[in-house]
Amino acid sequence: MAQGDHLYDCYAPPAQEFVRGEGAYLFTEDGDKYLDFIAGIAVSGLGHGNETLINAVKDQADKLWHLSNMFRIQGQYELADRYCDALGWAGKVFFTNSGAEAVECAMKTARRYHYDQGDTERYEIITFTGAFHGRTFGTINAGGNPKYLKGFGPAIPGFTHLDFSELENLENHLSDKTAAVLFEPVQGEGGLRPVPIDLLKKVRQQCSDNGTLLIYDEVQCGAGRTGKLFAHQWADGGADPDIMASAKGIGGGFPLGACIAREEIASVMVPGTHGSTYGGNPMAMAAGKAVFDIMTEDGFLENVVKTSNFLKQQFESLKDEFPDVVDEIRGKGLLIGMRLKKPALAVRKNALSKGLLAGSAGDNVLRMAPPLIINEDHVREAVGILRACFKDAQSLDDFKG
Ligand SMILES: *Cc1c(COP(=O)(O)O)cnc(C)c1O
Numbered sequence: 001m002a003q004g005d006h007l008y009d010c011y012a013p014p015a016q017e018f019v020r021g022e023g024a025y026l027f028t029e030d031g032d033k034y035l036d037f038i039a040g041i042a043v044s045g046l047g048h049g050n051e052t053l054i055n056a057v058k059d060q061a062d063k064l065w066h067l068s069n070m071f072r073i074q075g076q077y078e079l080a081d082r083y084c085d086a087l088g089w090a091g092k093v094f095f096t097n098s099g100a101e102a103v104e105c106a107m108k109t110a111r112r113y114h115y116d117q118g119d120t121e122r123y124e125i126i127t128f129t130g131a132f133h134g135r136t137f138g139t140i141n142a143g144g145n146p147k148y149l150k151g152f153g154p155a156i157p158g159f160t161h162l163d164f165s166e167l168e169n170l171e172n173h174l175s176d177k178t179a180a181v182l183f184e185p186v187q188g189e190g191g192l193r194p195v196p197i198d199l200l201k202k203v204r205q206q207c208s209d210n211g212t213l214l215i216y217d218e219v220q221c222g223a224g225r226t227g228k229l230f231a232h233q234w235a236d237g238g239a240d241p242d243i244m245a246s247a248k249g250i251g252g253g254f255p256l257g258a259c260i261a262r263e264e265i266a267s268v269m270v271p272g273t274h275g276s277t278y279g280g281n282p283m284a285m286a287a288g289k290a291v292f293d294i295m296t297e298d299g300f301l302e303n304v305v306k307t308s309n310f311l312k313q314q315f316e317s318l319k320d321e322f323p324d325v326v327d328e329i330r331g332k333g334l335l336i337g338m339r340l341k342k343p344a345l346a347v348r349k350n351a352l353s354k355g356l357l358a359g360s361a362g363d364n365v366l367r368m369a370p371p372l373i374i375n376e377d378h379v380r381e382a383v384g385i386l387r388a389c390f391k392d393a394q395s396l397d398d399f400k401g
Contacts, residue, residue, distance in 0.1 A: 014352055021048025024371050024378050026357065034352075037370040037382055038359040042188070042220050042335060045249040046294060047371035053252050053290045060286035068277050075285025082292050083260055086229055089240040091263025095280025095288075097255045099219035099247035100134025103182075105259035106243045107138060109269055110180035110213045116268040122211075124177045128164045130190025130362060131183060133217055133245075142182060167195065170203055174210040180243070181207055181214055185231040188220035191339070191363030192331035200232065200239035213242040213265065219257070223249025224295045224372050226333030227305035249372075254287035256280075295372075304372050308333045311379045318383060322390040330365060334372055337365040342393040350392055356385040 016034070018026040024047050026034045039045065046053055060075075067073055080093035094109075096102045107125055114122040125142060133139040137156065140148045144161035162173060170181065185200060187193040195203075207214040221231040223246065230246070232239055242265055247257030257279075278284075294300060312329060315338060319326040325347075328339040340347060344360045351358050351366075359367040370378065 014349070016352065023047045023049065024374050032355075034355050034357055035378065035381055035385070036357045037368045038357050039369050039371045040253065041248065041359060042223075042225055042369035043248045043251070044253050045223055045225070045372040046252050046291060047373045050252070050294070052294060053287060056286045056290035057254065057283060060283055064282050066278070066281045066283070068281075069275065069279065073280060073282055073285060075282055075289060076280045079280075079285050079288045079292065082289070082296075083258065086292075086296065087233075087240075087244075087260065088237065089262060090244070090260045092261055092266035094259045094266075094269070094274065094276075095284065096247070096257035096259065096276055097278050097284070098134070098257050099217075099245065100136045100139045100257075101276065101279070102219060102245035102247050102257035102259045103133045103142065103217055104136060104138050105274060106215045106217075106245045106261070107142065107180070107182070108274060109243055109259065109261055109266060110215060112268045112273060113213065113265045114179050119176075119211075122177055122179045123158050124160055124175075124179055125158060126160045126162060126170075126173060126178060126181045128162050128167060128183050130164050130187050130193065131217075132187075132189035132220075133182070134219075164190070164193065167199060167203060170206050171210075174206060174212055176211075178210060178212045181212055182217060183215075184217045184219075184221060186221035186226060186332045186335055188335065188367075189361050191361050191365045192335060192337040192367060194231075194330075194332040197235050197239065200235050204235075204239040204241075207242075215243045215245070216241040217245050219245055219247045220369075221332070221335055222246040223291070224301055224304055225249060225335045225369065227301055227308060229295060229301065231332065250291060251284060251287050252291040254284055256284040256288050258288075300372070304334055307374055307376065307379065308336065310376050311336060314379055314383045318386060318390065321387070322394060325390045325393050334374075335369050337361060337367040339363060339365050340393075347389050347393055350389045351385055354385045354388055356382055 019029050020027045026036050084090040094105050111123050127142050131143045133142045141156040141159050185195055218230050243261040245259055250256055315329045325342050326338050327341050330337050344364045344366045348358050348360050361367040
């Protein structure tokens, strides 16, 4: 039997096997060094091998690993306080192990809120094309991507999928049946499309006017990715959600998600309505607190803004240099991509062979989400590798990567 034969074939990883990480770099057993510009899909924001994070988890591992939510978990009080203080609008947090679970909790909270208000028919959840909300039954139905729904039985009712451009005309789609509008302030998997701040504000207002709850999925664009702790904070309080799902970067590599809601809304979720065995366990809380504290230190997010501005400018020059390869630079902060005119998957493969890890996203986008701790030298190194890839792509008609 070959290695991997006993695993589900849902993934097809390349031959490189990474055994160690340091800052923005990953190493194979042979010592080959790779520049990590995907960070486990926007997860390892602090990079690899962060001492403070390692020690926080080690200390907790020595004390206590797990209790379940049957018992008080001190770390949950502390981390929930941190998020709610940082966000202003937020009142209560439910901790999960993943992004999909955080979105599930957000959708359940929204429906239950209206139900408890006596509005039992208000259960419709509106989402948009290009969305990605996870891989559970609930979240594939929320996302509405036919590729992810295929073969998994009848669609779950109660979801309306609109074209992404219809966010501009949301008022035409809201009714007294609409429980919530759910979307990513910066679409990740869909191709790194940010929703303009003015539009976020308009949507906020329209949801309020209609009694519809606004849910942000900040699983990918949160945790400092865009240069604010959470992406919607770029609206300076002008587009705060009622409920937000986060995960990925908030655990720095330890599985951790959070559903965060306004006090009044979250208060409907009483004993018996929801639960999780692992969610918010002491190990996850130790990691989450360390990540939060580092990301909110003076200068951390400012540096993300500074580095991402430099990166964007460098990417724009690459676009000018390779007009036959690069179509458009997309994204926000260090969640950035290039829409390509050559197959993004092939370019991504070629980049890996040259020592750069990148991802891909819908709409033929080469996706990058480097650790938030990168500096301008890392950017220059990545740009050098991409330049070599684009030269390959440009010169070969049948470019295969
Ligand atoms: C990754 C992702 C999810 C799902 O998170 P998992 O931890 O894989 O369950 C949900 N929403 C968005 C925007 C994501 O990027």
